[in-house]
Amino acid sequence: MHKNSYRIALLMDISQNEFTNHQISTNLLPKIKDVSFSNLHADYLKAEIIGLSIMWLILLAAISIGLYFGDLPYDWIYYIIIIVLLTIVISSYVLTIKGFRKKLYALREKDIIYKEGIFWRTQLLVPFNRIQHAEVNQGPLQRIFGLSELKIYTAGGSSSDLSISGLMYSEAQEIKHFLLHKTAIDEEE
Amino acid sequence: MKKSNISFIENQLQSKWAIIFIVLRFLQKLIVQLWPIFLALFLGGSGRSGFEKYEIIGASVGIFGMFTSIVAYFRYFYRVSHDELIIEKGIFKKIRLNLPFERIQSINFHQNFLHQILNVTAVEIESAGSEQKELKIDALRIEVAEELRKILLEKKASHRQPSNTLIYETEEFRPTTEKINILDLNLPQLIKVGLLQNHLKPIGLLFSLGGSAFAYGYTIGMDPMEIINYARRNLFNLNFDEYALWIPLFIPLMILYSIVTTILRHYNLNFSRSGQRFHVVQGLINKQQFSALDRKIQIMSWSQNPLERLIGLFRIYFQQARSGNGKEEKMRFDIPGLSHSDIDEVKNHWLGLGRGNFENKFGVSIHFFKRSAIYQCLFYGLILVLLIYFCPLRWIILWVIWWSFSLFLTWQEYKKKRFAINANEVYVGGGRLGFKNSIFPVHKIQNIRINQNPYQWRRGLGSLILYTSAGRVKIPYIKIEKAEELMDLLIYKVERSKKSWM
Numbered sequence: 001m002h003k004n005s006y007r008i009a010l011l012m013d014i015s016q017n018e019f020t021n022h023q024i025s026t027n028l029l030p031k032i033k034d035v036s037f038s039n040l041h042a043d044y045l046k047a048e049i050i051g052l053s054i055m056w057l058i059l060l061a062a063i064s065i066g067l068y069f070g071d072l073p074y075d076w077i078y079y080i081i082i083i084v085l086l087t088i089v090i091s092s093y094v095l096t097i098k099g100f101r102k103k104l105y106a107l108r109e110k111d112i113i114y115k116e117g118i119f120w121r122t123q124l125l126v127p128f129n130r131i132q133h134a135e136v137n138q139g140p141l142q143r144i145f146g147l148s149e150l151k152i153y154t155a156g157g158s159s160s161d162l163s164i165s166g167l168m169y170s171e172a173q174e175i176k177h178f179l180l181h182k183t184a185i186d187e188e189e
Numbered sequence: 190m191k192k193s194n195i196s197f198i199e200n201q202l203q204s205k206w207a208i209i210f211i212v213l214r215f216l217q218k219l220i221v222q223l224w225p226i227f228l229a230l231f232l233g234g235s236g237r238s239g240f241e242k243y244e245i246i247g248a249s250v251g252i253f254g255m256f257t258s259i260v261a262y263f264r265y266f267y268r269v270s271h272d273e274l275i276i277e278k279g280i281f282k283k284i285r286l287n288l289p290f291e292r293i294q295s296i297n298f299h300q301n302f303l304h305q306i307l308n309v310t311a312v313e314i315e316s317a318g319s320e321q322k323e324l325k326i327d328a329l330r331i332e333v334a335e336e337l338r339k340i341l342l343e344k345k346a347s348h349r350q351p352s353n354t355l356i357y358e359t360e361e362f363r364p365t366t367e368k369i370n371i372l373d374l375n376l377p378q379l380i381k382v383g384l385l386q387n388h389l390k391p392i393g394l395l396f397s398l399g400g401s402a403f404a405y406g407y408t409i410g411m412d413p414m415e416i417i418n419y420a421r422r423n424l425f426n427l428n429f430d431e432y433a434l435w436i437p438l439f440i441p442l443m444i445l446y447s448i449v450t451t452i453l454r455h456y457n458l459n460f461s462r463s464g465q466r467f468h469v470v471q472g473l474i475n476k477q478q479f480s481a482l483d484r485k486i487q488i489m490s491w492s493q494n495p496l497e498r499l500i501g502l503f504r505i506y507f508q509q510a511r512s513g514n515g516k517e518e519k520m521r522f523d524i525p526g527l528s529h530s531d532i533d534e535v536k537n538h539w540l541g542l543g544r545g546n547f548e549n550k551f552g553v554s555i556h557f558f559k560r561s562a563i564y565q566c567l568f569y570g571l572i573l574v575l576l577i578y579f580c581p582l583r584w585i586i587l588w589v590i591w592w593s594f595s596l597f598l599t600w601q602e603y604k605k606k607r608f609a610i611n612a613n614e615v616y617v618g619g620g621r622l623g624f625k626n627s628i629f630p631v632h633k634i635q636n637i638r639i640n641q642n643p644y645q646w647r648r649g650l651g652s653l654i655l656y657t658s659a660g661r662v663k664i665p666y667i668k669i670e671k672a673e674e675l676m677d678l679l680i681y682k683v684e685r686s687k688k689s690w691m
Contacts, residue, residue: 029678031673032673033673111680119643120643121640121641121646122638122639122641123639124636124637124638125637125680127636128684129684130634130635130636130683154635154656154658155635155691156636156658157656157658157661159661160636160638160656160661
């Protein structure tokens with residue numbers, strides 16, 4: 001009985017506000033579970049990997065120069081450093097690739113949902129009627145691939161703002177226009 | 190002197206005393222930015238040659254400050270046109286601020302000690318929307334301020350809202366609605382409230398004061414080792430029993446501190462309601478007078494600490510939507526010393542009669558306790574190993590007691606965590622020794638997040654986070670299916686609701 005109390009609450013809400021009396025349950029609500037999510041554009045993974053490689057090239061170059069001129073007392077310390085570094089580099093690539101597959105988004109009639117995370121998973125849902133404004137950004141690497149980042153702001157504070165990188169520029173623009181158009185209609189009503 | 194027949198149509202200057210407040214603000218800014226220099230001059234200046242140089246620089250800065258303050262005063266005007274409040278200011282560049290009446294949210298008076306002596310008040314006008322800044326007038330004579338508020342509220346009431354700004358609920362602004370008193374606290378009641386506060390607060394304050402004193406000492410060139418040695422000689426050389434001796438001496442001091450701060454903050458507290466808003470008047474040295482609009486309040490909470498529980502008094506908190514550069518302190522405020530029926534009354538005022546009741550409340554998963562307990566045991570265990578090696582038995586026993594207490598608190602937190610949802614509102618409650626309940630209408634939700642850490646997703650759990658424009662509310666460690674179901678339900682309500690969140 002306890003489990004059903006919010007269903008009862010929903011029932012009450014629907015019956016109070018619309019004066020209908022059909023039997024209803026949360027099963028009839030649109031479900032997050034049933035939403036089919038889309039992956040980000042495949043080029044985004046390429047851009048991520050290139051970005052990561054550039055970062056590692058610079059870092060590894062700096063580290064090897066340091067090791068070459070630095071004077072370590074034992075040889076085995078070199079081997080440990082190399083093994084640790086290799087592990088970190090390889091796992092960073094694995095995590096990027098795996099993480100890419102976990103980054104999913106879905107657009108519904110009245111809201112937008114974004115999921116991400118391998119270990120720390122999160123999904124954020126932003127209803128259109130709470131959007132304050134939206135913007136599309138493009139970094140230098142993203143521009144090469146024609147990608148962009150869509151940012152959606154609500155009044156819920158910066159930790160609740162939604163940001164999806166790895167959308168095609170045209171797609172991001174389309175979504176943005178769709179959102180803003182939706183918001184405008186909602187306000188007119 | 191003209192009394193109450195000021196029409197505010199023409200440009201008005203502030204009270205002459207405003208110059209003092211402008212000068213003080215200038216000095217405050219100066220000190221905040223240059224305090225290390227002042228401190229260094231003050232501490233080590235006397236022995237230095239060329240000290241007159243500093244005096245000359247100081248004097249010229251002072252004269253410059255005085256001069257600009259006076260100019261600033263004579264260049265600051267306010268007036269009321271037919272549809273907006275206009276403020277013009279600026280010494281070199283003229284700045285004009287317009288605040289249309291329909292955007293005015295509330296008009297608050299603020300009096301610090303000096304204001305009270307001079308019989309003037311600062312006026313702060315809060316506005317709706319994020320781009321418009323809050324307006325502040327430094328000092329007006331009280332009669333003038335009252336008159337200005339009356340005129341602004343009247344004009345706002347008679348001013349019809351243009352149809353395209355109907356982003357707010359349809360409630361009407363009625364300044365003439367009669368005032369309902371909810372709570373008055375006199376001095377004996379305030380002392381009682383002060384006695385019920387968390388008396389351990391000053392300990393944290395002492396630590397942070399000690400820390401910053403240390404940092405200051407360091408920045409002005411005192412030898413940190415000397416400070417540490419001094420502290421060690423005088424504090425850490427005491428043995429265990431000598432520490433114990435100090436405790437009874439501190440307790441009355443801490444209680445006194447709580448009482449004094451309570452009285453200073455809440456002196457002559459009056460908590461009332463009229464129209465669609467709550468009003469608060471309070472304060473001894475800093476007198477505050479402000480109001481909170483229903484639609485701007487996003488979350489209402491009420492709490493009891495163990496001491497308050499004995500007497501049956503509650504404290505109530507309001508979290509208001511942040512606007513532009515709103516200061517955090519004003520966005521949330523709290524009122525102590527309320528009874529259970531007062532809480533119900535406030536709830537009825539804010540949500541509507543009979544709203545905000547919840548039949549069944551749900552708890553969270555036992556893993557909420559388990560995970561925290563695992564982390565605590567790792568941390569406390571590690572320190573325990575160190576203590577066993579380096580410290581006498583007494584400290585070890587104390588540490589184990591503290592460890593058990595901390596586990597007990599976590600257990601209490603798990604036991605008390607509750608959440609519920611009814612047709613219109615969300616409830617989340619919890620606490621360790623005391624409790625704090627929060628409640629807010631579903632349509633105040635901005636967006637919803639579900640988080641899962643590795644511990645959670647391996648066990649099919651998740652945390653549901655509801656964001657409002659005044660902060661977030663978390664329902665931790667519930668079954669992921671339930672979290673998703675709640676997300677579906679709440680988002681359905683948010684998307685279906687025609688009510689505006691502000």
